[in-house]
Amino acid sequence: MTPAKRTSYEGVVLAVPVTVPYQRFSIESAQWWLGRALRALAQSAGISHRQFDGFALASFTTAPDTAIGLTQHFGLSPRWLDHVPMGGVSGIISLRRAARAVQAGDASIVACVAGDTNHVDTFRRTLANFSRFAQDAVYPHGAGGANASFALIARNYMNRFGARREDFGKLCVTQRANALRNPNALMKKPLTLDQYMAARPVADPIHLFDCVMPCAGAEAFLVMREETAKSLGLSFARVLSTIERHHAFAEDDVQYRGGWAYDIGELYAMAGIQAGDVDLVQTYDDYPVISMMQFEDLGFCGKGEGPDFVRGHSFEIDGSFPHNTSGGQLSVGQAGAAGGHLGIVECMRQVMGIAGPTQVGRARIGLASGFGMINYDRGLSSGAVILAGESR
CATH class of the missing domain: 3.40.47.10 (Thiolase/Chalcone synthase)
Structure with missing residues (x-):
């Protein structure tokens, strides 16, 4: 249809x-x-x-x-x-x-x-009451919470597409570098790839620095x-387009693509641009595998090409693909439901030219995404918005 x-x-x-x-x-x-x-x-x-x-x-x-x-x-x-x-x-x-x-x-x-x-x-009580699925099918077996679910998703993605922990680590390390320029970020210490690789395991292949910190x-x-x-005399960002999709690709045994892939054509068509016109991207990043999945589903590379895309780009504020310029949730923190607004707010600041120390030099058009409502083997909801500055 x-x-x-x-x-x-x-x-x-x-x-x-x-x-x-x-x-x-x-x-x-x-x-x-x-x-x-x-x-x-x-x-x-x-x-x-x-x-x-x-x-x-x-x-x-x-x-x-x-x-x-x-x-x-x-x-x-x-x-x-x-x-x-x-x-x-x-x-x-x-x-x-x-x-x-x-x-x-x-x-x-x-x-x-x-x-x-x-x-x-707070986090333990939220976890225990997150969904009926969690209460009935997961939590009683000691696998409750996002770490176990994203371990399953990450391992499946790694097996299917050849992603390595070093690839996820590159995203985490560069986001920390971005966060060090953001006075609001909770993570204040540099992170090296060696530190990332040596971090204690949480739920294999998820290790400490793959996990967001509740705050x-x-x-x-x-x-x-x-x-x-x-x-009112206010600066603003223009809304060029948005998409939203729930329970996408139910036929996938374990999630390796999200609802963005259903509607990505409409997102760019409504905005009148192509993926290559986007100057910066703020992905929802509760775990780095989800950011890699979004690079594919948001049209920046083909499905399964996420690992090579990460290896071929730099993601710092002044890199070839500015990504999560605030530091993202992985280095700023995850303030509950505010995690879904963090990327939008940072994207606004970027295209409005008021991001201060995290400002990308040429930020005319930005994309921010959302992802959430994880059950055991998949996140059920996804969405994205493309914003532009006043002069576009």
Whole structure:
């Protein structure tokens, strides 16, 4: 069945990229972190938070609150509201839904906010209640959590396509180099390939530096029309195109491709560009194998060519293929659901020319992706957005 041609996002922009600096552990609630993000959005936009007439929330740790409860908590009165409990793809989905709401006139300024706390026991409790699949089929056997699942995916990918740990290590090492230029990154020490290779195993072939570090923090941005941004005197990034797909390629015994591959043609066609026109890429990087998979599925190389693509490029800020210029989750940290917004916020800063020490020299067009909701053998959700600076 041929998918319906979707309307472009012409006239929709993103503004006010916000990061609430991360902490490894926090005694504060998720609501506290989300509230700080909302305050930063309002202050940076120069308006009251009460002027946000749309609100999209992503978080794992607000229970028993949902987005509706937080409207009273934060003094919001939106006419458009969404709660997106989809982990690492929540940022893309929030952006897509907010953009359509703005186009339809259902909202004028949508605050897309994601954040989580990280108490000492938060991650264990989140893991135990992540999904019914995990509770019934995985967790009782001691294999609960992302490490075991991504070990399965990584080993399958390595066997199928000849990827080596050194290839994954190259991505981790270069992301750490990028993170050392990002004052918000939690990882402050350089990482060498020798250190990566010698790190203790977690779930073979996953070792210590393949794993994201849970932390507390928040990311946020505003979605509005271009004329609204200009009336407020705000710089912005244009939304050229987006895609979203769930439960793709169910026929694969173990995941080696994601939903991006279904819709990549539409992503570039709507944006009016080709993969080679993209100046920087922010992949969702909870584990490096997923970034390598995305290089293929996002059209930068063919399926199975990811290992050679990694060997043939440099991924630093000033490299041949600038990638996860903030350091990505692997070196910045994973603030729960905010991990799905991290790449979007960094991509915004890049094409807006305000990334500071992580700025890529020629950043006209950027791509950010999302990935999430892992069951034992695959992640169920994927998405991507292409952004451009004002002058395009």
